[in-house]
Amino acid sequence: MREALSALTTRGRAFLAAGITATVCAIFLGYDELVRVGALLVLVPLATAWFLGRSRYRLGLVRTLTPSQVTAGQQSRVTIDLTNDGRMPTGLLLLEDQVPYVLGSRPRFVVDRMGPRWKRQIGYVVRSDVRGKFTVGPMKVRLSDPFGMVELDRTFQTVSKLVVTPRVIPLPPVPLSGAWTGSGDNRPRAFASGSAEDVTVREYRRGDDLRRVHWRSSAHAGELMVRREEQPWQSRATLFLDNRKIAHAGSGAASSLEHAVVVAASIGVHLIQRGFNVRLVTAAGEESAPQWHEHGAMGAETGPLLESLAVVTEVTHPHIDVKWLQDGGHSGLLIGVLGLVAEHDQPILTRMRHSAAAAMAFTLDVPAWGRAHQVVAGTPVVPWLTGHGWRAVSAGPKDPVPSTWQELGLLGKTRVGTRATALTPRGVS
Structure with a gap:
């Protein structure tokens, strides 16, 4: 009841004030008829507030995002299924869904009276030019009486997640050498011999041949x-x-960091589609247990990699954390998307190069994006990387990513020659 009284609208408060004033004046002036009018004016908002305060509406809400993961600049459809699961009809419902500012303005809807077991479906479209993971919801519902005396606010607890991934630019195939390490699934055998110990199991993926099902392990794992x-x-x-x-300059979507994320997304998707298992690491060193993003049974599983890139943010630490190099495993092919490189970064880059079979660097001409945070000291980046075993190219904001990637691949072709062709996986030109 107290909540309902605090939710009186301007009209309800005006009725209440007018009723009290009329009643007090009638008592002092001795007009009994005016007392009845004042009592009626007071009774209407109080009775309405009591009725809404005692009402127990059972509203259900299901929100669906189609799709729940989109590329920056694409739209996602939000569908809301609203149901009245109670036995009491509702009054006028004012709905407002909470969405971040980057997804657009907050959508508002007016839903007429809903009887028991009635359903309503409403929808709207969201779009973001900025990558990230955003929360859609919760939905706020405002209940209003027919007289407009009281408005009660209710909030659903359910929220939905929308992942906006960076743009992916198609890249041409280039020779990639020194890429085969470790052990994996469905790879061409380098040796004709094998043993039963080479066979392990994994979870079933859509599209796997049912003849490969291991029933004993399935019964054990459930x-x-x-x-x-x-x-x-x-x-x-x-x-x-x-x-x-x-290591970067600029701000917002026009910064060199955002361009670096687009380049990393394009390279990562390109590698996965060509059959590589790819892991993503950043300068923050949070990848203590890096996840390898594999080529799936029915196609390239690029969703997890793009989702990881969608939430990458800049870090304020000036040094590169390379704890991920201490896992003891060989990283195979290493591809770095670099910003500004200072002198204190050179020993770390040298260590990274020695941990990989081959290393390629896509360096950004960061000063071209605006005033840089730091002036590069020492020799130019590309010549230094080239002299320490990297294949490196530099690109600015106006340089096409596919052309730069192709130039990077041609460097390896001219240097590695026939050895690169021998080590290139099946299907890689």
């Missing part, structure tokens, strides 16, 4: 498990993204 033949060679690539604030 879910379908399929045979996975471990091979002595596997195409792996580590994608390093330098996301330090000190």
Whole structure:
């Protein structure tokens, strides 16, 4: 009741004030008829507030995002299914969904009276030019009486997540050498011999051949498990993204960091589609247990990688954390998307190069994006990287990413020659 009284509208407060004033004046002036009028004016908002305060509406809400992961600049459809699960009809409902500012203005809807077990479906479209993971909801509902005396606010607890991934630019195929390490699934055998110990199991994926189902392991795990033949060679690539604030310039979507994220997304998707297992690491060093994003059974599983890139933010630490190099495994092919490189970064980059079979660097001409946070000291970046075993190219904001990527691949072709062709995985030109 107290909540309902505090939710009186301007009209309800005016009725209440007018009723009290009329009643007091009638008592002092002795007009009994005016007392009845004042009592009626007071009774209407109080009775309405009591009725709404005692009412127990049972409203259900289901929000669906189609799709729940989109590329920056694309739209997602939000569908809301609203149901009245109670036995009491509702009055006029005013709905407002909470969405971040980057997704657009907050959508508002007016829903007429809903009887018991009635359903309503409403929808709207959201769009973001900025990557990230955004929360859609919760939905706020304002209940109003027919007289407009009281408005009660209710909030649903359910929220939905929308992932806006960076743009992906198609890249041409280029020779990639030194990429096979470790062991993996469904790779061409380098040796004709094998043993039963090379066979392990993994979770069933859509599109897997049912003849590969390992029934004993499936019964033990409680879910379908399929045979996975471990091979002595596997195409792996580590994608390093330098996301330090000190290494980039510009702000917002026009910054060099956002361009670096687009380049990393394009390279990562390109590698996965060509059969590589890709892991993403950043300068923050939070990838203590890096996840390898594999080529799926029915196509390239690029969603997890893009989702990781969608939430990459700049870090204020000036140094590159390379704890991920201490896992003891060989990273295979290393591709770095670099910003500004200072002298104190050179030993770390040298260590990264020695941990990989081959290293490629896509360096950004950061001063071209505006005033940089730091002036590069020492020799130019590309010549230094080239002299320390990297294949490196530099690109500015106006340089096409596919052309720069192709130039980077041609560097490896001219240097590695026939050895690069021999080490290139099947299907890689």
